[in-house]
Amino acid sequence: MTSPAANLTINSERLWDSLMEMAKIGPGIAGGNNRQTVTDEDGEGRALFQRWCEAAGLTMGLDKMGTMFARREGTDPDALPVYVGSHLDTQPTGGKYDGVLGVLAGLEIVRTLNDLDVKTRHPIVVANFSNEEGTRFAPPMLASGVFAGLHDLEWAWDRTDAKGLKFGDELRRIGWMGDEEVGARKMHAFFELHIEQGPILEIEGKDIGIVTHGQGLNWLQVTITGRERHTGSTPMAMRQNAGRGLAQITELVHDIAMARQPVALGAIGQIDVYPNSRNIIPGRVVCTVDFRSPDADIQTEMEAALREGAARIARDLGLTIEIEQSGHFDPVKFDDACVDALRRAADRLGYSHMNIISGAGHDACWINRVAPTAMVMCPCVDGLSHNEAEEITPDWAAKSANVLMHAVVETAQIVG
Ligand code: HGY
Ligand code: MN
Ligand code: MN
Numbered sequence: 175m176t177s178p179a180a181n182l183t184i185n186s187e188r189l190w191d192s193l194m195e196m197a198k199i200g201p202g203i204a205g206g207n208n209r210q211t212v213t214d215e216d217g218e219g220r221a222l223f224q225r226w227c228e229a230a231g232l233t234m235g236l237d238k239m240g241t242m243f244a245r246r247e248g249t250d251p252d253a254l255p256v257y258v259g260s261h262l263d264t265q266p267t268g269g270k271y272d273g274v275l276g277v278l279a280g281l282e283i284v285r286t287l288n289d290l291d292v293k294t295r296h297p298i299v300v301a302n303f304s305n306e307e308g309t310r311f312a313p314p315m316l317a318s319g320v321f322a323g324l325h326d327l328e329w330a331w332d333r334t335d336a337k338g339l340k341f342g343d344e345l346r347r348i349g350w351m352g353d354e355e356v357g358a359r360k361m362h363a364f365f366e367l368h369i370e371q372g373p374i375l376e377i378e379g380k381d382i383g384i385v386t387h388g389q390g391l392n393w394l395q396v397t398i399t400g401r402e403r404h405t406g407s408t409p410m411a412m413r414q415n416a417g418r419g420l421a422q423i424t425e426l427v428h429d430i431a432m433a434r435q436p437v438a439l440g441a442i443g444q445i446d447v448y449p450n451s452r453n454i455i456p457g458r459v460v461c462t463v464d465f466r467s468p469d470a471d472i473q474t475e476m477e478a479a480l481r482e483g484a485a486r487i488a489r490d491l492g493l494t495i496e497i498e499q500s501g502h503f504d505p506v507k508f509d510d511a512c513v514d515a516l517r518r519a520a521d522r523l524g525y526s527h528m529n530i531i532s533g534a535g536h537d538a539c540w541i542n543r544v545a546p547t548a549m550v551m552c553p554c555v556d557g558l559s560h561n562e563a564e565e566i567t568p569d570w571a572a573k574s575a576n577v578l579m580h581a582v583v584e585t586a587q588i589v590g
Contacts, residue, residue: 182286184579186572189282193571196222196262196278197270206562207270211263211305211316212240212341217348219262223277223302230284232300235359236352238327239317240304240345243359246284248297249589254362256294256586257545258283258578259301261537265309269369269564271554271571276367277302279575283582294586296362303537304345309444311341312462313393313501318537321357322544324503336446361545363512363585366538367578368549369566373557374530381573382520382527383551386513388539389468389531392477393501395460396423396442396484399494402449402457414492417447417456422491426483427463430476438476439466439533468505468531506539512548512581519580520550525573534559550577 199219200209209215220242224234227244235243245255260276280300287294303321308314311333319325331342345351370376375383400414424442431440441464448458465476481497488495520527530551532539538549552574555565 182290182292182579182583184282184286184572184575185289186568188285189278189571189575190568192226192278192281193270193274196274200264202267202562204267204562206564207264207268208266209262209264209268210266210310211307212344212348212350214348216263217350220302220350223262223281226281227300230281230288232284235354236350237354237356238352239320239330239356240350240352241317241321241356242302244281244300246287246298248294248586250295253296254360255297255299256582257299257301257361257364258366258582259303260366260368261303261306263305263307265307265560267560267562268307269559269562271369271564271566272371272559273306273368275369275552275566275571279367279571279578282575283579286579287583292583293589294583295589296586298582298586305341306537308501310335314391314535315537315540316341317356318540322540323357324540324543327356357544361541363509364538364541364545364547365512365516365578365582366536366547366549367574368536368551369554369559369564370530370551370557371534371554371559375528375551375553376555376557378528379526380528381525381552381570382577383530384513384517384520384527385532385549385551386508386529387468387531388506388508388536388549389466389533390470390473390505391501391503391535392465392473393499394463394465394477394480394497395500396463397496398423398459400455400457400492403455405453405455408455413455415455416459416493419487419491419493419495420445420447420459420461422487423461423484426480426487430479430483431465434467434472434476437467437469437472440464440476462500466533470504503535503539506542508538508542508548509546512546512585515581515584516548516550516577519577519584522580523573523576525577548581550574550581
C-alpha cells in the first residue's frame with residue numbers, strides 16, 4: 175500500500191523565499207546573520223515567524239524560556255502532537271540556514287498541507303527553541319535542555335553574557351517570555367531538519383543524511399592565571415605569562431584530539447585575554463575548550479588528558495590553571511522508528527541518502543530524552559557553517575524538507 179503522503183512535495187520557491195526573508199533580519203557584515211539569542215534582532219525574527227504562523231492558521235504557544243510552539247490542529251484533539259522544528263537564533267558570524275532551515279521547513283510543511291487541505295490525526299506543532307547556539311549565553315541548547323529536564327528554569331534564566339546581562343532579563347526585555355511551564359508539553363514524536371555543518375554529504379554526493387546518532391559535547395572553561403607585569407622591564411626569567419599558558423593549552427587540546435582520530439575533535443574557539451594591553455604581560459586568560467566525540471569513554475579520556483596536561487603546564491610556567499565544565503551532553507542514539515520513517519521517505523522520494531552521525535549538537539539531542547526523536551540533514555557547500563559564507567542549494571533545501579514532511583505526515587497519520 176503506497177503511503178497517502180506518497181506524492182506530497184513542498185513548495186520549494188516559497189521555502190527559499192522565506193529563508194531569504196528571514197535572513198534580512200539581523201544581517202551580518204559579510205552576507206550571513208548576526209541574530210543572537212534574545213537580542214532585538216532575535217525578537218524581530220520571532221515576530222516575523224509568528225506573523226507567518228498566524229497567516230497559516232496556527233495558534234502560538236510560548237513557554238517560560240521563550241520557546242515558540244505553533245500548532246496546526248489534528249482531527250483527534252486528544253492525540254499527542256508531532257513536533258517539528260529547530261532554532262532561529264544564530265552565531266555572531268552565522269549563516270542563513272543553521273537552525274533556520276529546520277524551523278521554516280516545518281512551517282512549509284504546514285503551508286503545503288493547508289494548500290492541499292490534507293488533514294492528520296495528530297496535531298502538528300512547529301517549534302522555535304530559544305538559545306540553541308549557546309554562544310551569547312552558555313550552554314548551547316539551553317531552552318531544549320530545560321524542556322528535557324536537564325537544566326533548572328531559574329538556573330537557565332540566570333545565565334549571563336559577557337556584559338553580565340541575564341538570559342531571563344533579556345528574554346523579558348524583548349517581550350518573548352511566555353507563561354507556559356517549560357516541558358509541560360508532551361510529544362508524540364519530534365523531527366528536526368538541519369544542515370550538516372560538515373563536508374561528508376557533499377563529498378559522498380548524497381542529498382540526504384539520515385542521522386542515527388549525535389556525538390557528545392564537552393565544553394570546559396579554562397582560567398589561566400599568571401601575573402601582569404611590564405613587557406619591557408620584566409626579566410624573562412621572572413615572567414608568569416598566561417599567554418604562554420594559552421599557547422601550550424591550545425596545542426595540548428589539538429594533540430589530545432589528534433591522538434584519538436577519527437572519533438575525537440577538539441579546539442578552543444572563545445578566548446579572553448586580560449588586560450589585553452600591548453605592553454602588559456597577560457595576567458589572565460579565560461578560554462573554552464570544545465571537545466566532541468561519538469564515544470562517551472573517549473570524551474571522558476580527553477577531559478582527563480587535558481586536566482593532566484594543564485597541571486604540567488601550570489607547574490612549568492609558574493601559573494595556576496582552573497578547569498570547570500560549562501556545557502556537556504553525552505552522545506545520543508535517535509529513535510529507530512523515527513529514523514526509519516525518514517529513511518523510508520528518502521527511499522520513496524528516490525533521493526540519494528546515507529546514515530550519518532551529527533557532528534554538531536542540536537535541540538533534538540535533548541528532546542530525544544523525552545520523546546521519540548530523529549533528524550534529517552542536507553549538505554552544505556564545502557561543509558562550511560558557523561561562518562557567514564554558509565551556503566546550501568534550493569534543491570538540497572527542498573529535498574530535505576520533502577523527506578521531513580513525509581516522515582512528519584506519516585507519523586501524524588493522514589486522515590481521509
Ligand atoms: O555547538 C553546537 O554544536 C551547536 O551549534 N550549538
Ligand atoms: Mn544549529
Ligand atoms: Mn549553530
